[in-house]
Amino acid sequence: MSATLRRRSLSIGLILAFFGVWEVLCIALNVSDLVLPRPSEIFTVLWQRAPQLWPHMLQTLGTTLLGFVLGVATGVVLGAIVGSSRLAYDTAYPLLIGFSSIPKVAVVPIFVLWFGSGTVPAVLTSLVICFFPIVVNIATGLATTEPELEDVLKALGASKFDILWNVGLPRTMPFFFASLKVAITYAFVGTVLSETVASNRGIGNVMISASSNFNVPLAFAGLFILAGLGIALYAIFSLIERQVTGWATRKREIAV
Amino acid sequence: MSGRKAIELESVGVTFGSGADAVPALSPTTMDIGEGEFVALVGPSGCGKSTILKLVAGLVAPTTGVVVVGGREASAKAQRIGMAFQNPTMLPWLTVEKNVMLPLKIVQPYRAEFRAKRKGEFRDKVHALLGEVGLRDFANAYPWQLSGGMLQRANLCRALVHEPRILLLDEPFGALDQFTREELWAALQSLWMAHRPTVLLVTHDLREAGYLASRICVMSARPGRILDDSPVDSARPRTLASTYEPDFAARTQRLRDLIVGAQRHVAEVH
Numbered sequence: 001m002s003a004t005l006r007r008r009s010l011s012i013g014l015i016l017a018f019f020g021v022w023e024v025l026c027i028a029l030n031v032s033d034l035v036l037p038r039p040s041e042i043f044t045v046l047w048q049r050a051p052q053l054w055p056h057m058l059q060t061l062g063t064t065l066l067g068f069v070l071g072v073a074t075g076v077v078l079g080a081i082v083g084s085s086r087l088a089y090d091t092a093y094p095l096l097i098g099f100s101s102i103p104k105v106a107v108v109p110i111f112v113l114w115f116g117s118g119t120v121p122a123v124l125t126s127l128v129i130c131f132f133p134i135v136v137n138i139a140t141g142l143a144t145t146e147p148e149l150e151d152v153l154k155a156l157g158a159s160k161f162d163i164l165w166n167v168g169l170p171r172t173m174p175f176f177f178a179s180l181k182v183a184i185t186y187a188f189v190g191t192v193l194s195e196t197v198a199s200n201r202g203i204g205n206v207m208i209s210a211s212s213n214f215n216v217p218l219a220f221a222g223l224f225i226l227a228g229l230g231i232a233l234y235a236i237f238s239l240i241e242r243q244v245t246g247w248a249t250r251k252r253e254i255a256v
Numbered sequence: 257m258s259g260r261k262a263i264e265l266e267s268v269g270v271t272f273g274s275g276a277d278a279v280p281a282l283s284p285t286t287m288d289i290g291e292g293e294f295v296a297l298v299g300p301s302g303c304g305k306s307t308i309l310k311l312v313a314g315l316v317a318p319t320t321g322v323v324v325v326g327g328r329e330a331s332a333k334a335q336r337i338g339m340a341f342q343n344p345t346m347l348p349w350l351t352v353e354k355n356v357m358l359p360l361k362i363v364q365p366y367r368a369e370f371r372a373k374r375k376g377e378f379r380d381k382v383h384a385l386l387g388e389v390g391l392r393d394f395a396n397a398y399p400w401q402l403s404g405g406m407l408q409r410a411n412l413c414r415a416l417v418h419e420p421r422i423l424l425l426d427e428p429f430g431a432l433d434q435f436t437r438e439e440l441w442a443a444l445q446s447l448w449m450a451h452r453p454t455v456l457l458v459t460h461d462l463r464e465a466g467y468l469a470s471r472i473c474v475m476s477a478r479p480g481r482i483l484d485d486s487p488v489d490s491a492r493p494r495t496l497a498s499t500y501e502p503d504f505a506a507r508t509q510r511l512r513d514l515i516v517g518a519q520r521h522v523a524e525v526h
């Protein structure tokens with residue numbers, strides 16, 4: 001326990017040191033705040049503009065969470081389909097790979113064309129960016145069910161659904177939660193991408209208008225907010241993952 | 257033995273795939289297994305032993321002939337056969353008790369009562385069975401806390417918990433060391449004597465077959481057919497010491513010659 005405590009305080013110390021060095025270098029090298037503002041300036045802007053920034057943050061957070069929830073739902077359904085049959089796997093996999101390699105900036109204008117600018121394209125962009133890792137992980141989890149166990153259960157007269165419910169889905173849980181952490185950060189990227197291109201609200205929009213006004217500290221303040229939200233949600237999902245799928249990590253500890 | 261037939265294979269042949277890719281796995285085979293018999297199936301690798309088990313379980317359909325189990329044509333949906341493989345496949349997120357209970361969640365009539373009884377009657381049933389194989393104290397352990405031999409004991413319990421009439425074992429002890437394996441033979445023998453299911457055991461180990469089975473079938477190389485079918489009459493419970501007696505050794509030797517002969521025949525043909 002004390003070892004982890006020491007590791008924690010060390011990493012917190014190093015992060016603070018990173019900001020310290022940044023601050024000192026900016027002063028020492030006389031860097032203009034139009035190029036790279038100092039952390040102290042950024043935090044001051046965050047503090048002073050908090051009342052104006054707050055609704056934008058909520059907008060981005062809400063959009064991201066909505067896109068994320070829809071993306072997870074889509075991903076679970078697609079993953080269950082892809083992972084439970086060979087034919088579906090062979091058909092869907094190339095399609096999904098193709099789809100995931102499209103740069104998502106390219107789909108924003110299409111969503112804007114269909115739904116106008118604002119929240120809807122942002123939710124959709126975040127959805128299409130974040131569902132892919134979930135599909136892959138659910139499908140992989142389902143596909144790794146041991147054939148022997150499947151035979152044991154089928155010999156008992158188990159239906160496909162019985163097997164999915166008792167074995168397939170519980171086995172995908174560690175894969176699923178691991179993919180949630182990735183998906184939530186992807187969802188942020190999607191939202192901000194769409195907000196910068198086609199919205200007058202949200203942190204993405206704040207950053208793009210700040211940079212066009214050469215208000216570089218404000219743009220960086222936006223970046224910091226995004227990073228903070230991303231870290232917080234990542235941490236929440238890591239915590240849930242540890243609670244729900246302890247058996248997977250315990251097994252690894254024993255194996256080592 | 258009651259004399260009733262538990263399993264009947266009537267000229268059952270299996271060919272996997274078709275056309276140029278066709279793999280003949282089992283030559284037309286006819287065989288009857290009586291209720292409560294303990295049959296060991298031995299033969300060279302790839303000769304169709306696992307295929308026979310899957311036919312009986314209704315997991316593979318015969319290409320020719322019929323498989324009759326308990327008087328009806330074999331079908332996985334209508335049966336409730338217990339199976340165990342070399343890989344114990346315990347679910348890592350469940351305790352040993354819950355793993356062993358899994359079939360009760362799937363097979364009728366237990367399934368209908370599962371919610372009501374899993375904490376009382378079913379739990380006692382599982383604990384009693386675990387007690388028979390010396391795992392009572394491990395009911396609440398997780399699979400990763402058990403040794404290979406203990407996992408295989410739990411695997412046998414899972415295959416028997418719903419009181420199947422037929423137990424299919426596919427090289428269940430193949431991955432265990434010699435000492436553990438011999439302990440498991442004793443455990444399986446006493447389970448069989450207590451519950452008297454019809455057992456079909458696939459094994460590579462002729463001593464294992466001689467110790468456990470009441471009848472040994474030797475198969476030829478792929479596509480398999482039955483070369484030899486002979487009873488093992490010695491009294492039960494059998495002891496490890498009995499596997500070193502001259503009669504036992506002579507039988508093992510004879511079976512070994514048959515199998516080696518079958519493999520040499522293949523080598524000459526190729």
Ligand SMILES: Nc1ncnc2c1ncn2[C@@H]1O[C@H](COP(=O)(O)OP(=O)(O)O)[C@@H](O)[C@H]1O
Nearest residue numbers: 272279281300301302303304305306307308478
């Ligand atoms: N699903 C399958 N598809 C194609 N070939 C198979 C299949 N299952 C088994 N075989 C082939 O059938 C033959 C018999 O297999 P099996 O019954 O597993 O042999 P074993 O006696 O070693 O258990 C082998 O040559 C194997 O490669």
Ligand SMILES: [Mg+2]
Nearest residue numbers: 305306307426
């Ligand atoms: Mg086999």
